[in-house]
Amino acid sequence: MYEKERAKSSTHFTFGISVDCVVFGFDGSDVKVLVIKRGTEPYKDFSAIPGDLVHEQEDPLDATKRVLNELTGLKNIYLEQLKAFAGVNRHPLGRVVTIAYYSLIKIGDYNPKPSSWATDATWTSIQDIQEMAFDHFEIFSSALNRLQERVRLRPIGFELLPEEFTLAQLQHLYEKLLNQTFDKANFRKKILGMDLLIPLEKMQKAVRHRPARMYRFDSNRYADLTRRNFHFEL
Amino acid sequence: MYEKERAKSSTHFTFGISVDCVVFGFDGSDVKVLVIKRGTEPYKDFSAIPGDLVHEQEDPLDATKRVLNELTGLKNIYLEQLKAFAGVNRHPLGRVVTIAYYSLIKIGDYNPKPSSWATDATWTSIQDIQEMAFDHFEIFSSALNRLQERVRLRPIGFELLPEEFTLAQLQHLYEKLLNQTFDKANFRKKILGMDLLIPLEKMQKAVRHRPARMYRFDSNRYADLTRRNFHFEL
DNA sequence: TTATTAAAGTGTTGTTACAACACTTTAATT
DNA sequence: AATTAAAGTGTTGTAACAACACTTTAATAA
Structure with a gap:
């Protein structure tokens, strides 16, 4: 005992x-x-x-x-x-x-x-x-x-990215983490639809093609949504 | 160190x-x-x-x-x-x-x-x-x-039920566990659609209305499906 | 200055999943 | 034989999603 x-x-x-x-x-x-x-x-x-x-x-x-x-x-x-x-x-x-x-x-x-x-x-x-x-x-x-x-x-993938990142980077991270691929168009629609990312004016630099927009994860927004019973998924 | x-x-x-x-x-x-x-x-x-x-x-x-x-x-x-x-x-x-x-x-x-x-x-x-x-x-x-x-x-809810149970019992368990309600028809379709339950000949006893069919969780089947990359959800 | 490149970003469409809700069925009890 | 209460099924509109083609754009090369 x-x-x-x-x-x-x-x-x-x-x-x-x-x-x-x-x-x-x-x-x-x-x-x-x-x-x-x-x-x-x-x-x-x-x-x-x-x-x-x-x-x-x-x-x-x-x-x-x-x-x-x-x-x-x-x-x-x-x-x-x-x-x-x-x-x-x-x-x-x-x-x-x-x-x-x-x-x-x-x-x-x-x-x-x-x-x-x-x-x-x-x-x-x-x-x-x-x-x-x-x-x-x-x-x-x-x-x-x-x-x-x-x-x-949970939206913790962002912890592994720089503060400011492109959607392609985010997609690539998830692909490597989960060992699967995502359709680009669908991935964007899903992520942006959650309304958790703040689009910045800043664009990607030093690439020799169309530069991508940079985003930042909005943790306040996430806290808000969580209170309203939002559940992140995928 | x-x-x-x-x-x-x-x-x-x-x-x-x-x-x-x-x-x-x-x-x-x-x-x-x-x-x-x-x-x-x-x-x-x-x-x-x-x-x-x-x-x-x-x-x-x-x-x-x-x-x-x-x-x-x-x-x-x-x-x-x-x-x-x-x-x-x-x-x-x-x-x-x-x-x-x-x-x-x-x-x-x-x-x-x-x-x-x-x-x-x-x-x-x-x-x-x-x-x-x-x-x-x-x-x-x-x-x-x-x-x-x-x-x-994961299909672990079954651990909390008797070996043989009805779908209503299962639904009720999930409702209490997750603090939400499910539509009966939709719940059944989803669960049965997973093909993880073995329907038994046995019927519910000692109820004064139409007795429900009893089911049993098929753990071998689950192991099989898991190997084929099935993922239980909800 | 213009053409080329490579990836960014958007639109469309068919399919599937699912929520909502009405309905039928059935064994036991009255 | 009628009633009851829950079992069990069917239907329908909506939303999510997969698949895939397409347009756009800045930078570089010609």
Whole structure:
């Protein structure tokens, strides 16, 4: 029983809590994930998802923000908990419960601080992720699945694009994220019909054909619509 | 840094890991949750979600199955991790990280073993859940949200119904779960059109009007369809 | 200055999904 | 045999959507 056992200290034992964060980005062509290379055993030289141990008096969400800031130089980025991975033998050196998060960043803003992290963090296309340390491949897969579900029901794709973007960029992002193609005309009609994008006067630059209009996601409008029971889809 | 700090034992510290499980059921009229009453401090006499501490060499999923079996007498029930709740001060007696799950059971099969749990576990309608111990209300809300999302995209509603059920029962379940109404004719056409239900010869009994046909969910068929890229919706 | 290019952006049409609502059917009870 | 209450079906107008052809436009090349 919960109440009785908690009193006995034998039920509190020594182990680690860590956080691991799958950081997604989009470079205009591919959906990518930030992967680090481990420098020490166990799993030396294996790829891994960035993470860290949580301090004794630290909230895991704060720990993740800390890691993320060290890694990318960014604050206030989209961040959501995935779930905990807590198998008994997931870590060879002792029991470590990890709480996995995923975050979406504008890859152009990525600006690693010079630290032991950032030096060997690399953007890897999601198709190219292979073997990883610990159960990190499982964490990655799980994060990707969650993102694919989420992105269809919430307007979070914009987190992966620059503030100002073209509809073609947006379409391309969704195509890569969901592994499917969309008809250009229909995609535009659907997205613009939601009335969530602010068309800007600004046009695309430095292309040698007709330049596209730039848009910006209107988060206030989305909040409004949500209150009126609007549900984003696709 | 992950690698360096893990070596120091100061980063592994003593605290508890628990699991908590939000158990959903449907009695034909209302969606309910199993709630227990706490017998000891802290939060004595408060309502709470059933859970327990995880043993030193135990997988949290196993721990949850153990709790669930003690509580309901059931095995092999639908069970999914929600997420971890790990705030520094969520437990007044020390740091306890809890991994929250939710499960769906056929309320008719509920058959509590005589144990300290089961005695005071009660089915509470989801609208009536109020104050709870710890952050359990937050866990409950979070579980309900997740269920509401999940139930629209995966055929898991059936987990809450008896093996054999009528379409009216199914419709009623979805209405209560999602807080909306469906047109009878349209609901039937949609559900039957998915070809996921096996119509039985058996008819509803003991009603004083035209009895409805009973159906059974065809999980093999669903597995088949899923392989052929079918996606359940609504 | 004009022609060419490549993608931006729009219009049309047939099909399907769905909401709304009326209707018929049926077993049990009166 | 009539009544009841819910089961179960049919119809119709509307809206969403897929498919695909077409027009427009700024930049570059000729």
